[in-house]
Amino acid sequence: MQQQVQNIEYSASLNPLKQVEVTTNVHKFGGSSLANAQCINRVVEIIKNNAKLNDFIVVSANGKTTDQLFSLLECVDDKDQFTVQLEQLKNDQAALINELLDSSQAAQLLQQLDKDITFIDVEFSNAFTSNRNDVLAFGELWSARLLATVLSHNVCQANAIDARNVFILDSTNNFQLNEQLSKQNINAEKLANHLNIFTGFIASDELGNSHTLGRNGSDYSATIAAHLLNAKNVTLWTDVNGVYSADPRIVNTARKLFRLENSVAKELGRLGNPILHANTLKPLTTHNIHLNVASSFEPQDSGTEIGAFGDIAKSEISVTHNNELIKIDSDEFDARILEQINTRFQPIYQCQNKTCFVISQQFADLALHYLQEQGIKFSIKNVSLIAVVGYQIANRGEIKARFKRALKHTDIAQFVGSSNGHSLLAFFEHESSVELINNVHSQVTKDSRNIGVVIAGLGNIGKRFLELLPAQLARVHALENVHLVGLATSKKALINTDGIEVNQALELFQKDGLAYNNQLLLEWLSHHPYDELVLVDITPSEQFSNLYQAFFEQGIHVISANKCAGSSSTATYNKLLSTQQSTGSQWLVNTTVGAGLPVNYAIKDLLNSGDTINEVAGIFSGTLSWLFSNFDGSLAFSELLQNALEQGFTEPDPRDDLSGLDVQRKLLILARLAGFELELEDIECQNLVPSSLINLSVDEFLTQANELDEYFADKLLEAKQQNGCLRYVARFSKTETGYRAKVGLEILANAHAFANLTPCDNIFLLTTNWYQDNPLIIQGPGAGRDVTAGGLHSDLVNLCRELAVKTKEVEIKGIN
CATH class of the missing domain: 3.40.1160.10 (Acetylglutamate kinase-like)
Structure with missing residues (x-):
């Protein structure tokens, strides 16, 4: 039964979540x-x-069929060689037909092939005196x-x-x-x-x-x-899976250019790019045709798109070179001659005084013959070219200066800008060396990586992250090539491959955001047009954290304030780590515990330096820190809890804080970062909510919250009798047989390090081989929109600094 070709439409829409009309x-x-x-x-x-x-x-x-046909045309004086090559050509074509089709399906094609081979044989007998192109056409016909x-x-x-x-x-x-x-x-x-x-x-x-x-x-x-x-x-x-910032055969640090503006692609083709060709791009000049260069050997890879794009794509820079050029000089060129030269020989460059032009060697014989016919006296010289190409690059002073610095100490013959402004041209009277091409590429493209950022979660912290973003982009050099390209909530998303204006991001999201599902989001992310993509997860959603595996499989980096993935099952967690490491993705989780406090950094740094973590302890909940720092008996615990809720210090349902689950998850994350393997249920957790209040609605719970008062009054009295205070403490410690882990309410001496905190502060105590007698203590605000948003920005800056020095050697199947 015949299958129907899938009705799939490629979209170059600014918002790929939109539906597109069906076109050819x-x-x-x-x-x-x-x-x-x-x-x-x-x-x-x-x-x-x-x-x-x-x-x-x-x-x-x-394959090489066209080469075989050209070779046949060159055998006009050698019958024996022609016969051998023609037989080989016929056998190759017949073998291909028979390998792909059964005998009944192949019969008609084989009959046609026999007729075509006979035609070529007859043409040879006539010394190919008729149209040689009739022979060359068979390759495409077959x-x-x-x-x-x-x-x-x-x-x-x-x-x-x-x-x-x-x-x-x-x-x-x-x-x-x-x-x-x-x-x-x-x-x-x-x-x-x-x-x-x-x-x-x-x-x-x-x-x-x-x-x-x-x-x-x-x-x-x-x-x-x-x-x-x-x-x-x-x-x-x-x-080859796209157009690169230089010929990847000689510059192994060349970047794939995911998107090229039409006029830049045309300029690359004009100057001799090995993938793009000047004629190919002619229809793009006056017609809105979107061009994509992709690899048939790796069809799942995103290729290079060529079309009408915005500022991100227009910022791309590439280096091309051409060692097969001819410069022709003459004082006798007139307007008619120059018009013919421009029409027929596609000059790469023509000097301002119109006494010289540079053309590709493929046009050399024709051009020289034409000039001789016109009786023009001229001189010729072999020259080479290195060009830096980008949108209106002739007006970008810093790039021009870098190019000139890279050419210092070279015997450059001429340095000019193209008439269209999209390239800077350096000509030499010898071949351009591989070393010089690599040096130019390194100098002019060193800051040209594009990093896209997608923010998931636009609550208080997400909004604050966005508010801080414009100033961060303006003042932090590591964020120079960072572009906000996506915003998402649980309801809708806005994706714009040309970037979202950061100062108007929320307004644009409200106006243009569309309903989406996770599959649509993943489809777009799998074809994003950036060197790197960073997903900032500021949601509390376990469902969204389940997408991390797919993100890592696609090489997407994740900055997470979401604790769900880090506290998932050991099997899931280890699979995430394995996938992330195998694809080169980065996973930064420093705001999952302690908001902006550098406790995660400290643990990683100690382990990377050769130390061993023996104990992690502290007060990890800003809410519980505030409650027990202020609980002195002057107010019943339920009244204090109501005050905390009204001031925004608790979750909308305070039982989410009192359950201890948040602290339990944070301790699990730190223990895993310290190198231990355990599950959430391996951590003993004291739930401060009595069973009678667990299954009530929020309103019912708040109405009956006074049932908490007697228990906490008794615990406070017990603490005062011991000259101490109440604190909700997390403890993880290494033992001779494994580890011990617990979160719960403790009575601490008033002089204890955990006792004297500013309300809402977190405190972390790390005991290690190096910090054994005097543990390392990190203390400060452990919650709040400013510190958490700031911590996420810290992660983003550190990630971008790592990505700035990341190198990836080009892997290609080849270039025709």
């Missing part, structure tokens, strides 16, 4: 993506998962026919289209595309409710003569087709 998309697969049966089967899966009926699939020739047949038998109906019946070039107008006629043709050739498989690379003129669009012409075919079809999205599936 174009997918192009390069020769390496179709090189063998395994590759073609992988392409079929990509099409099933990413395309829909009525989409267009543009294909290159399989590829399109094969993929269409495989899809028709395994997925859905597919239709192979010969682009020569569609793309018509006007021979009277420098072989420009006849757009009107080509649009009529493509609409006539495509079949509804089919996947239309289209040949790249080839076209024809109005007389029916075959033409090719040049090497990498299939990419150009894809964007032309998208323009004619009014498509919105084009994906170039290739053997």
Whole structure:
């Protein structure tokens, strides 16, 4: 039974949680993506998962087929060599067909192949005196026919289209595309409710003569087709998973550029980027086509998007180089000659006085022949180029200064800015060395990483975190490339890949936030366009903490004030740690205990330095600290509790504080950080709420809270009789046989370190091998919106400092 292609639509929406209209998309697969049966089967899966009926699939020739055809054309004087190579070509194509299809499915393709091979043989007999492009066109024809047949038998109906019946070039107008006629043709050739498989690379003129669009012409075919079809999205599936900040073959610290602004991508293509090509990007100049470069070998990876983006994408910087350039000088260029040069040879640079221009060596022979025909006297010189490319980069003084510093002590021939302002060009009269290219890249891109921040939870602390964010971004250098890109509550979310204005974040959230579910959020996070993504969890939600595993699997960093994950079961906790470490994610939990107090930092630092934690003790609840610091008998405990509730010192349901669960979780988190493995239930916990009050509603509990008074009055009297005070204490200690852990009410001497606290303060006592006789004590506010929000900002700054020095060597399958 035939399967239906999934109706999945890629969205480049500013808010990816919005629904998008269904449009036609174009997918192009390069020769390496179709090189063998395994590759073609992988392409079929990509099409099933990413395309829909009525989409267009543009294909290159399989593997090295085009090279084989060019080689045949060069055998015009060697019959024996031609025969051997033609037989090899036929066998390769037949083997590919037979590996992918059974005999009945393959029969028609094999018959067509025999006819085509006979045609090539006849062409050789005629010394290839007719149109050589008719031979070169077979690579794409065979590829399109094969993929269409495989899809028709395994997925859905597919239709192979010969682009020569569609793309018509006007021979009277420098072989420009006849757009009107080509649009009529493509609409006539495509079949509804089919996947239309289209040949790249080839076209024809109005007389029916075959033409090719040049090497990498299939990419150009894809964007032309998208323009004619009014498509919105084009994906170039290739053997590398995006465009990088430099050629990753020689700069192993190059960054993948997740998003490129249209004009910057066009400039990269103009200057000779190995992935982007100038012709490919021409339709992007005047039409709103979104381009995506992705890897068919790693289709789950986010590629590079090219389109209309905001300031974050426009801040990207890249370095490109070209060692295959020719500089031509002459004093005899006139307006007519220069117009022809610009039209026909795509100069990379033309000097201001119009006496010289620089072109790619691929146009050198044609250009020299043209100038000789015109009787122009000229001189030529081999030159190389290193260029720094970015949106209006010529106006970014600091980048320009860095580039010049990197070129210091080099014999640079010329340093100029491009006329469009998107590149700075340095020319040399020799090849640019790998060392110099790496040095330039290191100097100019050292601060260009983009870090996206998503905040989950917009209660008191979340709002305070947002209030502090603008000033933090302005004054802390480590946050220079941090961008607020997401806000979420339990009800709705606002995600904006171009960034959310921090000074208006809450207003924008109220206005533009949309209902979402966790799956939608995860889908967006899995394709985020940033070097790093940080999720700041300021929720109390156990359900949200269950997403941490998925976050870590995607390499997302988590800063958490949420205690649920850190106090989850040992199996869950260990799995989170293992996943986080294996993917390089960071998990910072310093505000889960002690708000902004550095107790977590202290434990980690001691362990990393070789010390051993033997005891952790203290008062970990700001609420219980306030209650027992103020409980002197002048008010009944229930009255004091009501006062604390009215002043916001307790949870809306005070039993959440009195149960001891919060303190129990905090002790578990610290014990685990200290290197011990235990469960929450391994910590003995005294619940201060009597069983008679546990299952009541909040209002009923508050009405009957006076039932607490007798117990606490008796405990206070007992404490005073011992010249002491009441405190709710957490204790964890190492023993000869394991450990002992408990949280509960204790009577402490009035001189005890835990007795003399400012109400709401937390105190932590650490006994270690180094701090044995005189334990380390950390004391201060353990709750409050300012200190907790400040602690989260501290985590963010420290994380960004770590990420600033993080390096990741490029892993690529290759570049065509």
